[in-house]
Amino acid sequence: MNLVIDVGNTLVKLGVFDAGKLKLKKTCIKNDFLRVLSEISEAFPDIKYALVSSVSNFTEHQISKLQQRYNVSLLDHHTKVPFINKYETPQTLGVDRIALISAATEQYPKKNILVIDAGTCITYDFLSSENEYLGGAISPGISLRYKSLNTFTEKLPLLDAMNTQLLTGNSTTTSMHSGIINGVLYEMDGFIEAYKKKYNNLTVILTGGDAHFLLDSIKNDIFANSNFLLEGLNHILEYNKH
DSSP: OEEEEEEOSSOEEEEEEETTEEEEEEEEOGGGHHHHHHHHHHHOTTOOEEEEEESSOOOHHHHHHHHHHSEEEEOOTTSOOSSEEOOSOGGGSOHHHHHHHHHHHHHSTTSEEEEEEESSEEEEEEEOTTSEEEEEEEEEOHHHHHHHHHHTSSSOOOOOOOOOOOSSOSSHHHHHHIIIIIHHHHHHHHHHHHHHHHSSSEEEEEESTTHHHHGGGOSSOOEEOTTHHHHHHHHHHHHTTO
């Protein structure tokens, strides 16, 4: 039984896997991590292995508490992965992107895959049918776009994201919603179309915190999977046991 931990910019996500199946998923703020860890350890005493993927600070104390309970691995660019990494600077490749591509390798073998992760940033990652990771793109996520309009202008307000079908905003507020949400949707559809022209039989996966927000508005056919990153971490953990 495995425990995988995704330490993001704002939240920590934990997943318990047994024989490849997700048995439990928990999300918490970093300050609550040790409490949630204790609850999981008590509920699942058969967990033996843990893998941590962190794109932000994870304290030595938190790591130490994990190591007291489990055989712990930390995901980085030295970790053995189930794909051929063609990234020019593998040492700078985010561990979240490594996990997403690992999930694609396991679940969609021998296919051209574009993984879109809509979170703090929006990442686009491409895996070829030859199991080669070629790279992708990084752009600001929805919340970053709202914050940037407020931060770098004098009069534009800070708004909460709102899903809108409105093309032409008739106020400052609706114009901002239209610009940000439609901008993200046009960007995603544009990337998908460009990859479709270059690669046959493209499969597109949408994941991340804002996936549910965008899913019904994207024109192209996609598969949505909110657990894709956790599944990728579990695949890496299993891959490194052998």
